[in-house]
Amino acid sequence: MKRRAFVSKLALAATSAFAGVPREEGHTLIHVFLRGGADTLNVWVPFADDRYYRLRPGLAVGRAEAIAVSDRYALHPAMVGLEAAYKEGRLGAVQSVGVDNTSGSHFECQDQMEHGDSMLGTPAGGGWLGRFLRLNGGDEVSALSAVALGTVLPESLRGAPAVSVLERIDDIAIRGAKGEDAAKVMGALKAMYGAEVTLLGRRGGETLDLFQRVAALQGKGEAPEHGAVYPKDRFGEGLREVARLIKARVGLRVACVDLDGWDTHFFQGNASGQQAERIRILSEGLAALDLDLKGMRGSYTAMVTTEFGRRVSENASLGTDHGRGFALMALGDRVKGGQVLGGWPIQVEEEVNVNTPGPGGLHAETDYRRVFAEVLRGCFPGAEVGRVFPGVELRSVGLI
Numbered sequence: 311m312k313r314r315a316f317v318s319k320l321a322l323a324a325t326s327a328f329a330g331v332p333r334e335e336g337h338t339l340i341h342v343f344l345r346g347g348a349d350t351l352n353v354w355v356p357f358a359d360d361r362y363y364r365l366r367p368g369l370a371v372g373r374a375e376a377i378a379v380s381d382r383y384a385l386h387p388a389m390v391g392l393e394a395a396y397k398e399g400r401l402g403a404v405q406s407v408g409v410d411n412t413s414g415s416h417f418e419c420q421d422q423m424e425h426g427d428s429m430l431g432t433p434a435g436g437g438w439l440g441r442f443l444r445l446n447g448g449d450e451v452s453a454l455s456a457v458a459l460g461t462v463l464p465e466s467l468r469g470a471p472a473v474s475v476l477e478r479i480d481d482i483a484i485r486g487a488k489g490e491d492a493a494k495v496m497g498a499l500k501a502m503y504g505a506e507v508t509l510l511g512r513r514g515g516e517t518l519d520l521f522q523r524v525a526a527l528q529g530k531g532e533a534p535e536h537g538a539v540y541p542k543d544r545f546g547e548g549l550r551e552v553a554r555l556i557k558a559r560v561g562l563r564v565a566c567v568d569l570d571g572w573d574t575h576f577f578q579g580n581a582s583g584q585q586a587e588r589i590r591i592l593s594e595g596l597a598a599l600d601l602d603l604k605g606m607r608g609s610y611t612a613m614v615t616t617e618f619g620r621r622v623s624e625n626a627s628l629g630t631d632h633g634r635g636f637a638l639m640a641l642g643d644r645v646k647g648g649q650v651l652g653g654w655p656i657q658v659e660e661e662v663n664v665n666t667p668g669p670g671g672l673h674a675e676t677d678y679r680r681v682f683a684e685v686l687r688g689c690f691p692g693a694e695v696g697r698v699f700p701g702v703e704l705r706s707v708g709l710i
Contacts, residue, residue, distance in 0.1 A: 338556050339689045340549075340565045340599075340612040341439065341466065344592070346572030347416060349620035349630050350637035351672075352580065353589055354403055355384040359655055365623040368580070369630065375581040383650045387581050388590040391597030395641060400600075400607075402645050404681055404709050405652030406635035408618060408674025414632035416573070419617035424465035426679060431701045436469025438679075438698055439564050442686060443470040446693045454524070457555065458566045459548030467566060479551055480532075482524050496521070524560065538602035541591045545569045549595045553602045556610055563690075569595075572616060575629040596641055611642035611710075613685050615678070621671045622658050633671020634659060638681050644688045644710055651708055652676065677702060684710045 352369065355376045356362050363370045376384030379396050395401035410429050411419050422429065426438030434441060443456055456473040458464050467473045476482065496518065503514035532554065540546035548567040555562045571588050578585045596612060603610060619636030637650070652675060659670035679699040686695050688710030695704065 336561065336563060336609070337689045338552075338562050338565060338610045339685065340552055340567065340610055342592075342596075342612060342614040343420075343464070343466075343566070343568050344572050344588075344614065344616040345416075345420065345568055345570040346574075346616075347419075347618045347620060347632055348572040348588075348616040348636065349574060349578065349585060350616070351620065351622065352578075352585060353386050353389065354405065354637045354639075354650055355386060356382060356656055357384045358382045361622070361655075361658070367624070368628050369578055369624045371580050379648075380650065382654060386586065386589050388586050389593045391593045392641070395597070395600060396648055399648040400643055400645055401639065401641045402647035402709055403637045403639040403650045404676055404707055405637045405650055405656060406672045406675035407615075407638040407678050407681055408635040408672075408676070409678055410674065412634070414618070416617060421465060423615070423617055423678060425468075426466075426682065426699050428679075428701065434698075434700055437464070437466035438682060439466045439566070440469030440473075441698045442693070442695070443467075443473075443564065445697055446690065447471050452561045454555065454560045454562055456564045456566075457552075457562060459551055460544070460568060464566045464568070467564070470564075477551075478547075479524060479554055482521075524558075534598065534602040536601050536604045538598040539594075540598040540602075541594045543591060545591055546595045546598065549599045550602070553599055556603060556606060574620070575625065575631060576627045578624075578629045600641065608643045611640060611644055611685065611689050613682075614639045614641075619671050635672030635674045638678070640685060640709055646709060676707060680704055681707050681709060 351362065352371055355371045357373050357376055357378065358381060371384070371386055373384070375387050377387060377390060377393055378384040379393070385393060385396070392401050409419050409422050411422050413419070424437050425433065426441065427433050436444075439456065447455070453472050453474055456467055456470045458467060458473065458475045460477065461475065463473065463475050499514075500518055503518060534540060534550060534553065540550045545567065552562075552565045552567065555565070569588065569592055572585070574585050577583065580586070592614070599612070600607065615638050616636050619633045620630035621633040625631050657673040657675065659673050679702050683695045683699055683704040684707050686693055686698065
């Protein structure tokens, strides 16, 4: 969203009954989507299961290279930046999470997951995060309550009372015409809204206050704290901007950041290679965020998901084809980390569908909506989540 469109969005939010003063305190859910179907078997390596090595003679991460974190699982060596968080109990995962869509279609599975739906039920309408914010917004929702880092509004935020899409905080500003002092424009707007005692006047004043708080960040707080170093790519830059918004306490409740490039049908690699580079960016990005927010770790939870996992066996092109279940992970002080939840040994489907016979992906043991709902409850205690995911039994998973 460009500056002009963002200004329009703020003005619209200001006149909405949902718009209000940003909360000074609160919790932020950071939703990271690994688009392309991430092979999480090479992220959370099941090194104690001999089938993993038998079915992946060229792609398995060797026991000597992997970072053992339990008697069953090890982390990919590129995940070394998050090893400490796991051992401290702030990073954990749920194995064999999935949707009930067996098509293997990226579009269908991403769409279903972002809308929070089932193949069998009636669509709930909008995105799951949009529904959550709509049902649990009240007067706490502002133009910066929900932010997507990038250039596209994710489907998960469809239907939110207010949402902003941006790449950098420094792109947000009220600017006057050429040669005109922006401070004078702000002063004139404040004078106009300050004289207005109606709802529109109050909302306008609140929006201008929000502009001022964001303007105070211009050129400030860009340098990460505690020596944190973010990856020099769009994902790292997005997480850095999320950290700035959290530290500024502008009322950020939900932030969405994508990391693509996970569709590894060809030459996937193992401890090194194509996928290892994506894992490195993911790990270094989250580790940098965690270090940057070292003094505010209780103020955020990061949840990392993908639309589906990969098949257990490698293909003839030294890659992996579309599977089903995957390992969903979460990072934060509210996470019951230091564990990988799910049945053992991992259950493998004999076939993904009739068009792809043979050893398939992991059985989708846990409905993804149970995990999403648990994360929401952990981030926002007392929130209404039943209507966010209607028609599913939201039993505890044990991750939060």
